[in-house]
Amino acid sequence: MSTARTTGTASTAVIIVNGRGQYLLHLRDAHKPICDAGTWSLVGGGPEGDESLDEAIARKILEETGLTLPDVSPYTTTTARGPYVTEGNIHLYTAHWDGDARSLPVTEGIMFAWFGVDTMEQLSMCPWAHAAITSHHAERPVPPVPAPRPAHGHGGAGAVKNVIGAHLFLERDGTTLLGRRHPDVAFAGGAWHALAGHVERESVRACLVREAREEAGLVIDPADLELVHTVHLLDDHEDAEPRIQLFFAASPWTGEPEVLEPDKCTAWTWWPLDSLPETTVAYTRTAIDGIRAGTTYTELGWGGRDASVERRTR
Incomplete structure (x- = not known):
């Protein structure tokens, strides 16, 4: 990689693409005095001290993603405008990486995710980043490579990773707690959903205890969590990963949701179990219906007839 020096006021950003033609985006904090707040954008930042632009982008990639990428190459330049923009000229680089975006450490902002150019039209994106990616895709299109998918129905097609989600089912006087998701989040923006999170390097109960405290200020003893329903889910899009959605009931808990x-999440509301909002996330509604019906397991999206398994009376 060359060692371009900083000339005038400048910053850097990197377009990271994978073998499926998807681009790595970083969701920026929405409520901070920063440029392009609350948008999906690219990894990058300005040089420090006597750093060259090449040195600056390598440092920012490592700081923001934990990655050391061997093929970071200069691409083009663009210009950013708007509140809190201090580096008008942005030197863009390109790189290739085929890892799991959810595995990246989030040292700044909210999260990382892979998106195709078509999906980006539905996102709240930083304008200059969107224009840069659109231009890159038009000049150097990467043919999408379908992700390996398990066979539908009985039988399998080799080992496939299943993402685990932990969900909290709270019931009080015939109501259950749901949160309205922020309209700009990557999944189910504006919909109502159970308090939930992806299980990291931790137990499912530990994940729920952490998420309840961080998202809503609720205090739960892990010993008071009981598994009440499981949804094995395959979303209906080409590169969907199978997901195991675990729903745990808590009794008792401490605190009122905030x-x-x-x-x-923009609001927490107790909804009547027999009158959930129309915009409830589909698999969450399915799980709640299953809990009320006394079933412990549902399969969704696997083709054929979705199935529920009855729970034996304790």
Whole structure:
């Protein structure tokens, strides 16, 4: 890689693409005095001290993603405008990476995710980043490579990773707690959903205890969590990963729900179990219906007839 020096006021950003033709985007904090707040954008930042632009982008990639990429190459330049923009000229680089975006450490902002150019039209994106990616895709299109998919129905097609989600089912006087997701989040923006999170390197109960405290200020003893329903889900899009959605009931708990992460959830409401909002996330509604019916397991999206398994009376 060359060692371009900083000339005038400049910053850097990197377009990271994978073998499926998807681009790595970084969701920026929504409620901070920063440029392009609350938008999906690219990894990058300005040089420090006597750094060259090449040195600056390598440092920012490492700081923001934990990655050391061997093929970072200069691409083009663009210009950013708007509130809190201090580096008008942005030197763009390109790189290739085929890893799991959810595995990246989030040292700044909210999260990382892979998106195709078509999906980006539905996102709240930083304008200059969107224009840069659109231009890159037009000049150097990468033919999408379908992700390996498990066979539908009985039988399998080799080992496939299943993402695990932990969900909290709270019931009080015939109502259950749901949160309205922020309209700009990557999944189910504006819909109502159970308090939930992806299980990291932790137990499912530990994940729920952490998420309940961080998202809503609720205190739960892990010993008071009981598994009440499981949804094995395959979303209906080409590169969908199978997901195991675990729903745990808690009794008792301490505290009243409050909005602590407004960039993810804008409201907590107790909804009657027999009158959930129309915009409830589909698999969450299915799980709640299953809990009320006394079933422990549902399959969704696997083709043929979705199936539920009855729970034996305890």
